[in-house]
Amino acid sequence: MIRKLIRRVFDLPGARSRQGIRPKIYPVTQHGVHRDRLSFAALKITTRLQEAGFQAYVVGGAVRDLMLGVDPKDFDVATNATPEEVHHLFRRSRIIGRRFRIVHVMVGPETIEVTTFRGGEVGDKNETGRIMADNTYGSQEEDAHRRDFTVNALFYDPSDETVIDYHHGVKDLNAKKLVMIGQPARRYQEDPVRMLRAVRLAAKLGFEIDEATQKPIRSHAHLLKNEPPARLFDELLKLLHSGQGFECLKKLSDEGLSHGNFPLLAAVMDEPGSEAFVKLALDSTDARIRADKPVSVGFLLATMLWHQVYNRWQRRVENGEKSVGALLEAMADVEALQDNDFAIPRRFSTTMREIWMLQPRFESRSGQRPFRFLEQPRFRAAYDFLALRAEVGEVDRELVDWWTRFQSANDDTRLDMIANVKDDGPRAGAQRKRRRRKKAPGAADGQGSGA
Numbered sequence: 001m002i003r004k005l006i007r008r009v010f011d012l013p014g015a016r017s018r019q020g021i022r023p024k025i026y027p028v029t030q031h032g033v034h035r036d037r038l039s040f041a042a043l044k045i046t047t048r049l050q051e052a053g054f055q056a057y058v059v060g061g062a063v064r065d066l067m068l069g070v071d072p073k074d075f076d077v078a079t080n081a082t083p084e085e086v087h088h089l090f091r092r093s094r095i096i097g098r099r100f101r102i103v104h105v106m107v108g109p110e111t112i113e114v115t116t117f118r119g120g121e122v123g124d125k126n127e128t129g130r131i132m133a134d135n136t137y138g139s140q141e142e143d144a145h146r147r148d149f150t151v152n153a154l155f156y157d158p159s160d161e162t163v164i165d166y167h168h169g170v171k172d173l174n175a176k177k178l179v180m181i182g183q184p185a186r187r188y189q190e191d192p193v194r195m196l197r198a199v200r201l202a203a204k205l206g207f208e209i210d211e212a213t214q215k216p217i218r219s220h221a222h223l224l225k226n227e228p229p230a231r232l233f234d235e236l237l238k239l240l241h242s243g244q245g246f247e248c249l250k251k252l253s254d255e256g257l258s259h260g261n262f263p264l265l266a267a268v269m270d271e272p273g274s275e276a277f278v279k280l281a282l283d284s285t286d287a288r289i290r291a292d293k294p295v296s297v298g299f300l301l302a303t304m305l306w307h308q309v310y311n312r313w314q315r316r317v318e319n320g321e322k323s324v325g326a327l328l329e330a331m332a333d334v335e336a337l338q339d340n341d342f343a344i345p346r347r348f349s350t351t352m353r354e355i356w357m358l359q360p361r362f363e364s365r366s367g368q369r370p371f372r373f374l375e376q377p378r379f380r381a382a383y384d385f386l387a388l389r390a391e392v393g394e395v396d397r398e399l400v401d402w403w404t405r406f407q408s409a410n411d412d413t414r415l416d417m418i419a420n421v422k423d424d425g426p427r428a429g430a431q432r433k434r435r436r437r438k439k440a441p442g443a444a445d446g447q448g449s450g451a
Contacts, residue, residue: 021141021166023141023144023164023165023166024164024165024168024170025162025163025164025165026162026163026164026165026170027161027162028161028162031067031163031170032067033063033066033067033156033161033163034161035158035161037066037071038058038075038158039072039075039110040107040108040110041075041105041107041108041110041111041112042058042062042075042077042112042158043158044107045077045090045105045107045112045114046058046077046158046159047158047159048089048090049077049079049081049086049089049114050159052081052089054079054080054081054085055079055080055117055140056077056078056079056081057077057078057079057140057155057156057157057164058075058076058077058155058156058158059076059077059078059115059153059154059155059156060076060078060147060152060153060154061076061152062074062075062076062156063154063155063156063163064151064152064154064169064173066156067154067163067170067173068173068205074111074112074113075112076112076113076114076115077105077112077113077114077115078114078115078116078117078140078143078155079114079115079116079117080116080117080137080139080140081116082116082137083095083101083102083103083116086103086105086114086116087103090103090105092105092106092107093105093106093114100115100118101116102114102115102116103115116137117137117138117139117140117142117143118136118137118138118142118143118146119136119137119138119142119146140155140164141166144166144167144181145166145167145181145182146181147181148180148181148187148191148194148197149169149172149178149179149180149181149197149198149201149213150167150168150169150172150179150180150181151169151172151173151178151179151201151207152169153165153166153167153169153181154169154170154173167179167181172210176205176206176207176208177207177208177209177210178198178201178202178205178207178208178209178210178213179210179212179213180194180198180210180212180213184212184213184215184216185216185220188216188217188220188223189220189223192220192223192224192226192227193224193227193231193232193235195217195220195221195223195224195255195257196224196232196235196239196252196257197235198213198214198217199239199248199251199252199255199257200235200238200239200242200248202251203242203244203247203248203250203251204242204243204244204248214255217255217256217257218255218256221255221256221257224257230345233344233345236265237297239252240282240285240297240300241285241289241295243286243289243290244286245282245285245286246278246279246282246283246286249265249268249269249278249282250269252265253265253269265304268304271307271308271311272307272311273307273310273311273392273394274304274306274307274308276392277303277306277307277388277389277392277394278303278304280388280391280392281299281300281303281304281388282300282303284388285300296351296381297348297351298347298348298349298350298351298352298355298381299351299352299355299381299384299385301344301348301349301351301352302351302352302355302356302385303385303388305334305338305352306356306385308334308337309327309330309331309334309356310330310394312329312330312333312334313326313327313330316329316330323360324360327356327357327359327360328357331353331356331357335349335353351378351381354378354381354382355378355381355382355385358373358376358378358379358382359382359385359386359389361373361376361382362382362383362386362395362399362403363399365402365417365418365421366418366421367418370406370414370418371414374406374407383400383403383407386399386400386403387400402417402421405417
């Protein structure tokens, strides 16, 4: 009796699971989600697991989105089958993960993440309370208690189209409220990235963060410094691809999660001229995500750090340095600042640097330079970047209009355009040569082809 009371007061792991909470079962007539809303892969995997005698449910964000009338980007499945049993059932599958082992099951082009129900007792923790190992398995009820937010702890059973709710997730979903399961401070200690997820989900869904869930965030923000940079970078990408990118950045700043933890995000909010520029870029990104169009991570990073580069570049030029050399030095300074705390993967930083380096080339519109520039692999990404700069008044709109026309013009028209450029003026004694060139490909659809 005393042990149960202690667990109830302090919300220790397993407290609720051992009390035998009876979940609320919602029939399809109440939630309206039919099994045909599931992807082919999710339905096939849950059906096969159930036919093999296991429990299997679609779980988490997919159920939440379906109940909100949104088509999920991906589906997760939870089961009482062990990873080895899941792997044995599905030929195209592999077991991954250390801290908590999961199975990726491939069905056609789709990959479904299948997890075994987690147990109520967590595994090894470090000195800050972060879970380091967690390969303990349990019941569906225990698994529900181990999930982060109530709206993410809903289980959908395709066999009878019911939603199983242990923590009033449906009620919170209808109230548009984000509520942490368990004691928020302890849950943030177990996994500090949950603070970032709270911000992202609230901004993405338009939900309010519950007061008890929000209160410990600022005082626990320092825990993010102990997270691996690669994991933080993955979370940053989720924020930027949430469809509410700028709102996520603002909310991170409002909750005290950017300064000292995300120097890249602090640079966006603090650098003069940066906020309006990044908002334009993220508004464009959000529109592309809603239209299911590809988004370039390198392009996004280039926009986020540009004004740190640009302001340093201009100061160096004003001090008498040559433009291109000053730009290179400014880029190196900014990249060094980021690499100290938050290394950007090379596959993205290369694109980012190339976009920056190509900006001065737009000013050069004489001779054969514009023709050669069109053949540059990153031309389209750099052009889209230039267009953003024009939107905030950083470069003359005429320059963007000139390059817009130049891309779609034939060679004769292009030569006339070059000859009429006022900046460069006609070259003495130069005779116009008409060269047959391969016509540049048509303008790509935003954010640069190959960026």
